[in-house]
Amino acid sequence: xxxxxxxxxxxxxxxxxxxxxxxxxxxxxxxxxxxxxxxxxxxxxxxxxxxxxxxxxxxxxxxxxxxxxxxxxxxxxxxx
Ligand code: FES
Numbered sequence: 001x002x003x004x005x006x007x008x009x010x011x012x013x014x015x016x017x018x019x020x021x022x023x024x025x026x027x028x029x030x031x032x033x034x035x036x037x038x039x040x041x042x043x044x045x046x047x048x049x050x051x052x053x054x055x056x057x058x059x060x061x062x063x064x065x066x067x068x069x070x071x072x073x074x075x076x077x078x079x080x
Contacts, residue, residue, distance in 0.1 A: 002054060002055075002075060003049065003052035003053060003054055003055070003056060003058070003075075004056075004057050004058070004075055005033070005034060005035075005049065005052070005057065005058040005059065005060065006057060006058070006059045006072060007034030007035065007060075007063045008063055009034075011039075015039070015040040017030075017040070017041075021041060028041070029041060029042035030042065031043070031045070031046070032046075033045065033046040033049050034063065035048060035049070035060060035063060035064070035065040037064070045064075045065035046065075047065070048060070048065035048066070048069070049065075054075075055074055055075045056071050056073075056074060056075065057071070057072050057073035057074065057075060058070065058071060058072065059072045
């Protein structure tokens with residue numbers, strides 16, 4: 001199982017990235033946790049998810065890594 005979280009997405013289209021989005025190492029880090037304040041780029045907010053438990057669905061207040069985290073469900077097992 002995996003840990004997971006619910007986030008609200010307000011954008012309705014793609015983000016266009018270019019060279020200005022690259023980090024000091026020349027790579028572009030795209031947020032996949034959904035908590036970045038700099039979407040689509042990673043801002044380190046994913047560190048808040050490090051202790052999430054497997055099989056639990058979380059919601060962070062205001063989709064903010066510093067917001068209150070609560071459990072909102074369980075991950076469904078697709079193998080059944
Ligand atoms: S992966 Fe979401 S902030 Fe880093």
